[in-house]
Amino acid sequence: CHTSGMLTPNGKEYAQKIPREELTHLILKLLQAWKEPLSHFNQHHQELPDDSLSKAKQISNMVHELKTGVEKVTEKARFSINSLNGMTSSEAAGLSISNEANMMSDSDFIHCFRRDSNKVQSYLKILKCRIMPENSC
Amino acid sequence: SEEEIYECPDYRTSGPNSCYFDTNHTTPWTTYNITVMATNAIGSNSSDPQYVDVTSIVQPDAPVNLTLETKTSANTMYLWAKWSPPPLADASSNSHVYHYELQLKPEEKEEWETISVGVQTQYKVIRLQAGVKYVVQVRCMLDLGEWSEWSSERRIWIPNGESPPEKPTIIKCRSPEKETFTCWWKPGSDGGHPTNYTLLYSKEGEEQVYECPDYRTAGPNSCYFDKKHTSFWTIYNITVRATNEMGSNFSDPHYVDVTYIVQPDPPVNVTLELKKPMNRKPYLVLTWSPPPLADVRSGWLTLEYELRLKPEEGEEWETIFVGQQTQYKMFSLNPGKKYIVQIHCKPDHHGSWSEWSSEKYIQIPTDFRVKDMVVWIIVGVLSSLICLIMSWTMVLKGYRMIAFILPPVPGPKIKGIDTHLLETGKSEELLSALGCHGFPPTSDCEELLIEYLEVEDSEDQQLMPSHDSGHPSKNTKIIPKETDSDSGRGSCDSPSLLSEKCRECHTLPSTLQTQDVRDVQENKGGKTSWETQCIASEQKILLFNNETAKSSTWPAAQLPNNQPPVFAYHSTVDAHKITLNTANVNIAPVLVGNEEKRQSQYPITETLHNDMEKQREMENLHSKTDQTTAQVKQNRPNDKSPFLNPKLMDYVEVHKVRQDEQAVLLKHKENSGKTEKYTVPGTSKEYTKVSTVVDHNIIVLMPDSCIQHTSVSQEPAMETSPNLQQGQAEKNMSYCLTAPSECKRETSGSEYMDPSSFMPSFK
Numbered sequence: 001c002h003t004s005g006m007l008t009p010n011g012k013e014y015a016q017k018i019p020r021e022e023l024t025h026l027i028l029k030l031l032q033a034w035k036e037p038l039s040h041f042n043q044h045h046q047e048l049p050d051d052s053l054s055k056a057k058q059i060s061n062m063v064h065e066l067k068t069g070v071e072k073v074t075e076k077a078r079f080s081i082n083s084l085n086g087m088t089s090s091e092a093a094g095l096s097i098s099n100e101a102n103m104m105s106d107s108d109f110i111h112c113f114r115r116d117s118n119k120v121q122s123y124l125k126i127l128k129c130r131i132m133p134e135n136s137c
Numbered sequence: 138s139e140e141e142i143y144e145c146p147d148y149r150t151s152g153p154n155s156c157y158f159d160t161n162h163t164t165p166w167t168t169y170n171i172t173v174m175a176t177n178a179i180g181s182n183s184s185d186p187q188y189v190d191v192t193s194i195v196q197p198d199a200p201v202n203l204t205l206e207t208k209t210s211a212n213t214m215y216l217w218a219k220w221s222p223p224p225l226a227d228a229s230s231n232s233h234v235y236h237y238e239l240q241l242k243p244e245e246k247e248e249w250e251t252i253s254v255g256v257q258t259q260y261k262v263i264r265l266q267a268g269v270k271y272v273v274q275v276r277c278m279l280d281l282g283e284w285s286e287w288s289s290e291r292r293i294w295i296p297n298g299e300s301p302p303e304k305p306t307i308i309k310c311r312s313p314e315k316e317t318f319t320c321w322w323k324p325g326s327d328g329g330h331p332t333n334y335t336l337l338y339s340k341e342g343e344e345q346v347y348e349c350p351d352y353r354t355a356g357p358n359s360c361y362f363d364k365k366h367t368s369f370w371t372i373y374n375i376t377v378r379a380t381n382e383m384g385s386n387f388s389d390p391h392y393v394d395v396t397y398i399v400q401p402d403p404p405v406n407v408t409l410e411l412k413k414p415m416n417r418k419p420y421l422v423l424t425w426s427p428p429p430l431a432d433v434r435s436g437w438l439t440l441e442y443e444l445r446l447k448p449e450e451g452e453e454w455e456t457i458f459v460g461q462q463t464q465y466k467m468f469s470l471n472p473g474k475k476y477i478v479q480i481h482c483k484p485d486h487h488g489s490w491s492e493w494s495s496e497k498y499i500q501i502p503t504d505f506r507v508k509d510m511v512v513w514i515i516v517g518v519l520s521s522l523i524c525l526i527m528s529w530t531m532v533l534k535g536y537r538m539i540a541f542i543l544p545p546v547p548g549p550k551i552k553g554i555d556t557h558l559l560e561t562g563k564s565e566e567l568l569s570a571l572g573c574h575g576f577p578p579t580s581d582c583e584e585l586l587i588e589y590l591e592v593e594d595s596e597d598q599q600l601m602p603s604h605d606s607g608h609p610s611k612n613t614k615i616i617p618k619e620t621d622s623d624s625g626r627g628s629c630d631s632p633s634l635l636s637e638k639c640r641e642c643h644t645l646p647s648t649l650q651t652q653d654v655r656d657v658q659e660n661k662g663g664k665t666s667w668e669t670q671c672i673a674s675e676q677k678i679l680l681f682n683n684e685t686a687k688s689s690t691w692p693a694a695q696l697p698n699n700q701p702p703v704f705a706y707h708s709t710v711d712a713h714k715i716t717l718n719t720a721n722v723n724i725a726p727v728l729v730g731n732e733e734k735r736q737s738q739y740p741i742t743e744t745l746h747n748d749m750e751k752q753r754e755m756e757n758l759h760s761k762t763d764q765t766t767a768q769v770k771q772n773r774p775n776d777k778s779p780f781l782n783p784k785l786m787d788y789v790e791v792h793k794v795r796q797d798e799q800a801v802l803l804k805h806k807e808n809s810g811k812t813e814k815y816t817v818p819g820t821s822k823e824y825t826k827v828s829t830v831v832d833h834n835i836i837v838l839m840p841d842s843c844i845q846h847t848s849v850s851q852e853p854a855m856e857t858s859p860n861l862q863q864g865q866a867e868k869n870m871s872y873c874l875t876a877p878s879e880c881k882r883e884t885s886g887s888e889y890m891d892p893s894s895f896m897p898s899f900k
Contacts, residue, residue, distance in 0.1 A: 010368045010371070011369055012315070016435060115394070118486060119370055122437065126435060126437060129436035137433075
């Protein structure tokens with residue numbers, strides 16, 4: 001996975017230990033790192049059946065929305081985070097060579113995306129319970 | 138004994154050149170003589186007979202599912218063979234007891250070793266050569282019959298003491314709380330020596346191979362990875378190695394990412410609570426807790442729950458997805474029933490469902506809500522009360538109520554028809570009665586239509602003003618009324634005299650029976666006979682007294698208005714007649730026609746005149762002040778008499794009835810002048826039938842029998858008595874019934890007067 005180089009907490013304790021801003025920053029980086037590969041995937045896989053295509057598009061939209069949402073949360077929580085808007089996906093992923101993300105095979109692509117989305121989900125949940133512990137935590 | 142030859146019932150089921158005998162055609166303990174006949178175009182040939190006893194040809198199918206295992210005990214290897222009996226077409230024959238036989242041989246050899254097993258479906262073979270591959274088969278037999286075929290072969294290799302262990306296999310790896318995980322494997326055959334198992338793993342992206350940190354925590358043949366050794370979002374490559382003295386063997390590698398192998402424990406603390414809100418049905422609240430190990434509080438692991446329930450006796454579970462909440466409200470359970478409920482959970486993303494929690498029993502309390510019961514009790518009491526009341530009312534006043542609800546339907550009656558006639562079967566009279574003119578009535582007496590024929594009163598002078606000067610003005614008044622254009626309506630009341638009641642009284646057909654009158658009158662205590670009404674409710678109308686010259690305009694009291702003069706009765710005439718007694722001639726009954734005269738128009742007067750004498754005579758006879766009698770003089774054949782049919786001829790005295798008495802009609806012999814009193818004060822009544830009604834003013838009374846016989850009169854009188862009876866009662870009524878019974882009629886056999894004959898313009 002092109003995001004394998006990113007240093008992310010591997011377990012619950014680690015995720016709970018790192019400060020919230022860092023965790024948020026990490027989340028944003030992850031989301032940013034997938035923006036370009038997703039659009040690239042959508043562009044180059046027009047041969048897929050319609051429902052798969054629409055699903056892929058839907059997913060990339062969701063990623064974008066999620067990123068927007070996290071940024072809003074960041075503002076509200078007044079985390080001081082460096083903006084990531086200028087970064088490319090490769091930069092966000094910590095890759096020096098761009099376009100590496102685009103060279104994955106499809107199965108790897110899907111596998112990596114699945115994993116990273118799970119990461120993001122878990123981090124967000126931990127973040128949620130750390131920021132607002134009263135909501136079903 | 139008979140020898141019947143049957144043909145094969147089924148050539149197909151068992152294939153070509155076969156004959157299948159199904160259960161219906163198979164009888165045990167019988168011998169079948171079977172031959173096959175081959176026929177072609179040229180000729181036929183039959184086989185030798187085959188004698189078959191069904192029980193002796195039983196051959197079951199071979200046993201199935203033969204499995205072989207090698208086991209070691211006490212340093213010796215033995216082979217353990219297991220199998221199943223052959224499947225049967227119908228499962229009902231479970232009682233079959235099979236005997237089995239085993240045969241085995243080393244693979245390369247030729248000779249089989251046969252072992253008799255008995256009725257067991259397994260067997261241990263002891264004497265085996267190690268390091269040899271064996272082939273095993275088994276067959277079976279029922280009590281009588283033949284052995285089945287041998288089952289398919291099974292081969293097994295007997296390990297000798299020096300073989301490396303067989304490859305183990307990894308069964309599964311699971312993480313209960315997304316923080317640790319465990320892997321289990323299954324060892325293979327150990328090759329005769331004690332075997333050690335080691336688990337080795339490496340992580341994705343690393344070359345380093347580690348060994349399982351903990352073989353014990355999770356039990357034998359397992360490896361437990363604690364928190365420190367568990368990394369998420371990395372793929373583990375795990376293998377198990379089996380080692381014994383002879384060598385080692387590796388299992389296939391197993392790749393696992395802990396994130397995806399989370400299977401939590403079932404939820405705990407399942408509790409039920411029955412809540413009873415004020416205005417609603419009670420409901421059940423089910424609550425539970427996540428498994429203790431799962432760290433839901435930090436959000437690291439989010440669980441979703443699902444519960445299932447079914448009634449205790451039911452078979453199918455109803456599964457309800459609950460989501461992430463840890464409580465559930467159940468509204469739609471049946472009271473009084475017992476339910477079983479279970480819950481399980483799974484991570485909200487990748488992962489698998491936990492086991493179901495232990496069964497929880499719910500007993501729904503039967504909810505006899507007091508409110509419902511009270512309502513039902515009240516309803517029941519009220520309805521039973523109502524039923525009681527109704528039945529009581531029915532019992533007490535049943536008849537009246539029924540009459541009230543369903544009034545009796547009056548029989549049809551036609552004016553001018555004497556039912557008596559009908560009875561006696563004199564059709565002529567009947568027909569003549571039917572031929573009356575003026576029918577149907579055109580006035581508004583619809584209701585009387587049914588019952589009466591209206592006899593049209595041609596103008597009429599019935600109420601001829603009294604000849605008598607002393608005649609009360611009433612009469613005079615009457616007359617004009619009579620001449621109302623409203624012909625055909627007779628009323629016995631003079632408009633002036635009569636009260637409204639009288640107006641209602643319709644002209645009575647002479648022939649009507651009093652019953653009719655009654656009907657017309659409705660219930661006026663029965664007295665509403667036409668007569669009475671005519672008489673005007675007031676008694677004054679008919680006052681006969683010798684002195685007073687009142688003339689009752691009795692029947693003369695026609696209904697000047699358009700009262701439904703269903704009845705035509707000779708009002709004036711009668712009235713006049715009635716007043717005869719009072720020495721008034723006014724009353725000359727219309728009916729009483731002049732014998733002498735036939736004029737139609739003024740029969741009254743004439744008759745009056747004529748009758749006066751007679752009446753006087755009559756008077757003598759009945760001088761009851763309170764009685765008025767109307768003499769009906771029979772008209773001599775007087776065609777012109779408007780009232781009277783020439784044939785009519787009888788006088789009938791009508792006695793006014795005292796209040797409490799009935800009106801009595803006396804029939805009076807015209808000729809005889811004998812006026813016999815038939816009146817029975819208050820008791821007997823003699824009536825004559827009203828034969829017809831001439832005009833609307835005239836009632837023609839007709840005795841049933843020939844008037845000439847006084848004796849006869851009684852009878853018919855009686856018949857009509859009911860009519861008159863109405864007049865009785867409280868009012869003084871006088872009935873002026875003039876029944877111009879015609880002798881002629883009698884002679885003719887008809888007792889009825891032909892109204893038409895009356896009809897002639899009675900001017």
